Amino acid sequence: MGKTFVAISNKPLDPTLAVEFGRADNCGAELLFLGTVRNLNEGRRVEAVNYDGHVSLSENVLRELCAEAVKRWGEDLNFWVEHRLGRVAVGEVSLIVYVTAPHRDSAYQASRYVLEEIKKRLPVWKEELYCEGEKAWLSGQALNQ
């Protein structure tokens, strides 16, 4: 039976904790996805992103996504999924999706599934802070569609 850890964090994320958690002798595949803040978006130079989020709902959604992935790709999967809130500077990690599985096929599919569903379902919002001093909330995916 696999393990799942999900969290919404206000502190810098540490991928080594994910790896320590998720490694298992029966898993031959490990996939670590790190989402980081880019320095350019739609032609504008970004200094940082301010992430806002509904913490309790987000943690519920992350647990649901991992449970859905386990149902589709097997109970041996292990997950560490963590999203950061607050100000995240360019180059810093805003999201960890770490999956281990017995074989690579399910690891790749589960990892991609969780990431794509996060973008559609996680109640988190991004406010980009630009180098020239302006800021803007980014548009997103409606939860009622």
Added chain:
Amino acid sequence: MKVNVGLYGVFRELGVGEVALEVSDTATVAELRRAFGDLVKKSPVLVSTKIISASVFATNERVLLESEPIGVLDSIAILPPVCGG
């Protein structure tokens, strides 16, 4: 009755963390949405009405249906379109 609605994302521009709306004692989420829209129209902050209709209301546990009565619910928030990850 007075209902406090938590603000997230672009809606934080309207207030510090929440706004208070006055609705009927038997109000549903749909009525709460209308009251929120009225508040936004009176606000100097520009928030698109399209974003309001694309937003959902939720408690700490789940997203609410438009037809749900809100009288007995705790910790309601309005969630604009999401863009995490």
